[in-house]
Ligand code: ADP
């Protein structure tokens with residue numbers, strides 16, 4: 161894997177179910193994604209886009225194949241270690257926002273930090289900052305029901321970036337929005353990519369939204385059918401340093417993928433900072 165490569169998939173397959181009911185959703189995906197890229201994954205419904213995104217996001221494991229994240233062989237990690245990788249490096253945005261409806265905007269955004277055991281003062285400050293980045297200052301104490309669809313998706317983005325992830329994974333983030341709100345969400349994703357160097361991997365079936373990406377990967381029937389890139393006119397900031405929001409235990413995952421060695425991956429546990 162070369163230096164700029166953040167993510168590398170090799171011969172990834174995914175089969176759902178068993179026996180006669182088995183269905184192969186991914187039939188051998190090879191994909192390298194460089195740090196700082198903005199990638200759109202397109203393709204017809206059922207072509208395996210969400211399955212691939214869930215594997216990239218460590219929400220699901222492939223049936224076979226190799227997934228490298230900064231040279232870490234993800235398939236060799238334990239469930240707990242994959243959860244750590246997810247919590248510290250990855251942010252998610254979904255089509256349906258997936259917000260807690262009776263909980264304030266501020267508390268929705270704080271949630272990932274709560275899982276990480278952050279102190280309340282730190283959580284409050286980071287959540288306010290993330291809400292400001294998505295243009296929701298002043299809406300901290302409102303519940304999602306009091307926000308428009310576009311604002312709810314911006315709130316979900318604030319929740320995804322509050323942990324300073326290296327990668328933002330978005331599954332049809334504009335699918336429930338009208339065109340203007342959709343473009344506002346895309347402008348925000350572009351800004352996070354360009355200004356903060358967050359790698360963005362977005363599933364969409366709307367060509368006008370894919371147009372914002374540097375690269376479009378098309379899936380058909382569980383394989384990559386095409387992969388096209390365009391020249392970028394604005395310089396890419398250097399990839400976010402590994403230490404962003406990172407706690408000591410995770411650094412040891414990344415520096416020492418060596419099971420069983422004291423202090424190495426075998427020792428990894430979720431701990432409060
Ligand atoms: P896309 O996001 O491109 O629409 P998906 O990745 O969601 O496609 O699904 C790919 C295929 O795998 C579809 O045929 C879908 O029905 C099937 N599939 C997805 N999830 C499951 C599951 N949990 N169990 C069985 N089949 C599934």
Ligand code: MG
Pocket residue numbers: 209210211
């Ligand atoms: Mg899907």
